[in-house]
Amino acid sequence: MRMYRCRICGETYLGSEIPSNCPFCGAHRELIVDTADYPEDINAVQLTEVERADLETAIELERSNTRFYLAMAQRDDNRTLANAYKRLAAVEAEHCSLFCKLTGQPKPADLREPGDELGSWEADIDESARREHRASDLYAEFALRATSPRLREVWPAVSAVEADHIELDALAKHYI
Protein backbone atom coordinates (compact mmCIF):
# COMPACT_ATOMS: atom_id res chain seq x y z
CA MET A 1 0.00 0.00 0.00
CA ARG A 2 1.29 3.46 -0.86
CA MET A 3 0.15 6.99 -0.19
CA TYR A 4 -0.39 9.29 -3.13
CA ARG A 5 -1.57 12.87 -3.43
CA CYS A 6 -3.35 14.67 -6.20
CA ARG A 7 -1.58 17.85 -7.31
CA ILE A 8 -4.91 19.38 -8.32
CA CYS A 9 -7.16 18.87 -5.28
CA GLY A 10 -4.51 17.85 -2.73
CA GLU A 11 -6.51 14.84 -1.52
CA THR A 12 -4.69 11.69 -0.43
CA TYR A 13 -5.23 8.36 -2.13
CA LEU A 14 -4.19 5.07 -0.53
CA GLY A 15 -3.57 2.16 -2.85
CA SER A 16 -1.07 -0.15 -4.44
CA GLU A 17 -0.92 1.88 -7.65
CA ILE A 18 -1.89 5.27 -9.08
CA PRO A 19 -5.54 5.27 -10.22
CA SER A 20 -6.43 6.41 -13.76
CA ASN A 21 -8.21 9.46 -12.32
CA CYS A 22 -8.20 11.14 -8.93
CA PRO A 23 -11.27 9.70 -7.15
CA PHE A 24 -11.97 13.15 -5.65
CA CYS A 25 -11.49 15.74 -8.41
CA GLY A 26 -11.13 13.51 -11.48
CA ALA A 27 -7.64 14.78 -12.42
CA HIS A 28 -5.75 12.46 -14.76
CA ARG A 29 -3.14 10.06 -13.41
CA GLU A 30 -0.07 12.09 -14.40
CA LEU A 31 -1.14 14.65 -11.77
CA ILE A 32 -1.17 12.13 -8.93
CA VAL A 33 2.20 11.96 -7.17
CA ASP A 34 3.86 10.22 -4.27
CA THR A 35 3.02 12.12 -1.06
CA ALA A 36 6.72 12.91 -0.54
CA ASP A 37 6.72 14.84 -3.84
CA TYR A 38 3.69 16.99 -3.02
CA PRO A 39 4.59 20.61 -2.22
CA GLU A 40 2.56 21.72 0.82
CA ASP A 41 2.58 25.36 -0.31
CA ILE A 42 1.17 24.48 -3.74
CA ASN A 43 -1.84 26.80 -3.39
CA ALA A 44 0.07 29.79 -2.01
CA VAL A 45 -0.26 31.77 -5.22
CA GLN A 46 -0.03 35.51 -5.81
CA LEU A 47 -3.00 36.07 -8.11
CA THR A 48 -3.34 38.72 -10.81
CA GLU A 49 -6.65 40.62 -11.04
CA VAL A 50 -7.62 38.57 -14.08
CA GLU A 51 -6.77 35.27 -12.39
CA ARG A 52 -8.81 36.22 -9.35
CA ALA A 53 -11.82 37.20 -11.48
CA ASP A 54 -11.56 33.92 -13.43
CA LEU A 55 -11.47 31.93 -10.18
CA GLU A 56 -14.55 33.81 -8.94
CA THR A 57 -16.40 32.90 -12.14
CA ALA A 58 -15.33 29.27 -11.72
CA ILE A 59 -16.45 29.14 -8.08
CA GLU A 60 -19.93 30.27 -9.09
CA LEU A 61 -20.02 27.80 -11.99
CA GLU A 62 -18.98 24.86 -9.80
CA ARG A 63 -21.41 25.89 -7.08
CA SER A 64 -24.27 25.93 -9.57
CA ASN A 65 -23.25 22.62 -11.17
CA THR A 66 -22.80 20.90 -7.79
CA ARG A 67 -26.30 21.95 -6.74
CA PHE A 68 -27.81 20.91 -10.07
CA TYR A 69 -26.25 17.43 -9.77
CA LEU A 70 -27.37 17.11 -6.15
CA ALA A 71 -30.91 17.77 -7.37
CA MET A 72 -30.51 15.07 -10.06
CA ALA A 73 -29.16 12.72 -7.36
CA GLN A 74 -32.41 13.12 -5.43
CA ARG A 75 -34.59 11.70 -8.21
CA ASP A 76 -35.95 8.35 -7.03
CA ASP A 77 -36.90 6.77 -10.37
CA ASN A 78 -33.44 5.57 -11.45
CA ARG A 79 -30.89 4.74 -8.74
CA THR A 80 -28.08 4.04 -11.24
CA LEU A 81 -28.26 7.52 -12.71
CA ALA A 82 -28.98 9.17 -9.36
CA ASN A 83 -25.80 7.60 -7.94
CA ALA A 84 -23.73 8.60 -10.97
CA TYR A 85 -24.79 12.24 -10.62
CA LYS A 86 -24.26 12.15 -6.86
CA ARG A 87 -20.64 11.23 -7.66
CA LEU A 88 -20.45 14.05 -10.19
CA ALA A 89 -21.75 16.50 -7.59
CA ALA A 90 -18.91 15.46 -5.27
CA VAL A 91 -16.33 16.03 -8.02
CA GLU A 92 -17.68 19.51 -8.85
CA ALA A 93 -17.79 20.38 -5.13
CA GLU A 94 -14.11 19.39 -4.95
CA HIS A 95 -13.37 21.79 -7.84
CA CYS A 96 -15.29 24.54 -6.05
CA SER A 97 -13.31 23.87 -2.89
CA LEU A 98 -9.98 24.04 -4.78
CA PHE A 99 -10.88 27.38 -6.38
CA CYS A 100 -11.92 28.73 -2.97
CA LYS A 101 -8.56 27.66 -1.52
CA LEU A 102 -6.76 29.46 -4.34
CA THR A 103 -8.64 32.71 -3.65
CA GLY A 104 -8.42 32.23 0.13
CA GLN A 105 -12.19 32.33 0.68
CA PRO A 106 -14.56 29.94 2.47
CA LYS A 107 -16.70 27.53 0.46
CA PRO A 108 -20.19 28.83 -0.50
CA ALA A 109 -22.56 28.13 2.42
CA ASP A 110 -25.14 26.45 0.17
CA LEU A 111 -22.69 24.30 -1.80
CA ARG A 112 -24.25 21.05 -0.56
CA GLU A 113 -27.87 22.16 -0.91
CA PRO A 114 -29.66 20.63 -3.91
CA GLY A 115 -30.79 23.21 -6.47
CA ASP A 116 -33.42 22.56 -9.14
CA GLU A 117 -33.41 19.96 -11.87
CA LEU A 118 -35.58 19.96 -14.98
CA GLY A 119 -37.95 17.09 -14.24
CA SER A 120 -36.80 14.38 -16.66
CA TRP A 121 -33.55 12.45 -17.12
CA GLU A 122 -33.46 13.34 -20.80
CA ALA A 123 -33.65 17.08 -20.12
CA ASP A 124 -31.32 16.90 -17.11
CA ILE A 125 -28.62 15.02 -19.00
CA ASP A 126 -28.83 17.46 -21.93
CA GLU A 127 -28.51 20.31 -19.47
CA SER A 128 -25.56 18.58 -17.83
CA ALA A 129 -23.79 18.25 -21.19
CA ARG A 130 -24.40 21.96 -21.86
CA ARG A 131 -22.90 22.83 -18.45
CA GLU A 132 -19.88 20.57 -18.95
CA HIS A 133 -19.15 22.02 -22.40
CA ARG A 134 -19.30 25.50 -20.95
CA ALA A 135 -16.98 24.57 -18.05
CA SER A 136 -14.46 22.79 -20.26
CA ASP A 137 -14.35 25.67 -22.78
CA LEU A 138 -14.19 28.36 -20.12
CA TYR A 139 -11.31 26.73 -18.24
CA ALA A 140 -9.40 26.23 -21.49
CA GLU A 141 -9.83 29.97 -22.08
CA PHE A 142 -8.70 30.80 -18.52
CA ALA A 143 -5.62 28.61 -19.06
CA LEU A 144 -4.55 30.76 -22.01
CA ARG A 145 -4.50 33.98 -19.97
CA ALA A 146 -3.20 32.58 -16.67
CA THR A 147 0.34 33.65 -15.80
CA SER A 148 1.06 31.81 -12.54
CA PRO A 149 2.54 28.33 -12.99
CA ARG A 150 -0.01 26.90 -10.56
CA LEU A 151 -3.01 28.16 -12.55
CA ARG A 152 -1.37 27.09 -15.78
CA GLU A 153 -1.43 23.61 -14.28
CA VAL A 154 -4.90 23.76 -12.71
CA TRP A 155 -7.00 25.13 -15.60
CA PRO A 156 -6.03 22.58 -18.27
CA ALA A 157 -6.32 19.75 -15.71
CA VAL A 158 -9.85 20.74 -14.66
CA SER A 159 -10.86 21.53 -18.25
CA ALA A 160 -9.89 17.93 -19.14
CA VAL A 161 -12.00 16.60 -16.26
CA GLU A 162 -15.03 18.55 -17.50
CA ALA A 163 -14.45 17.12 -20.98
CA ASP A 164 -14.56 13.64 -19.38
CA HIS A 165 -17.94 14.60 -17.90
CA ILE A 166 -19.32 15.30 -21.40
CA GLU A 167 -18.50 11.66 -22.19
CA LEU A 168 -20.22 10.58 -18.99
CA ASP A 169 -23.39 12.38 -20.09
CA ALA A 170 -23.32 10.53 -23.39
CA LEU A 171 -22.94 7.25 -21.51
CA ALA A 172 -25.71 8.15 -19.04
CA LYS A 173 -28.22 8.39 -21.90
CA HIS A 174 -27.98 4.60 -22.29
CA TYR A 175 -29.23 4.13 -18.71
CA ILE A 176 -32.45 6.16 -18.98
Ligand SMILES: [Fe+2]
Ligand atom coordinates in the same frame (compact mmCIF):
# COMPACT_ATOMS: atom_id res chain seq x y z
FE1 LIG B 1 -7.72 15.32 -7.15
Ligand SMILES: [Fe+2]
Ligand atom coordinates in the same frame (compact mmCIF):
# COMPACT_ATOMS: atom_id res chain seq x y z
FE1 LIG C 1 -17.94 18.61 -14.58
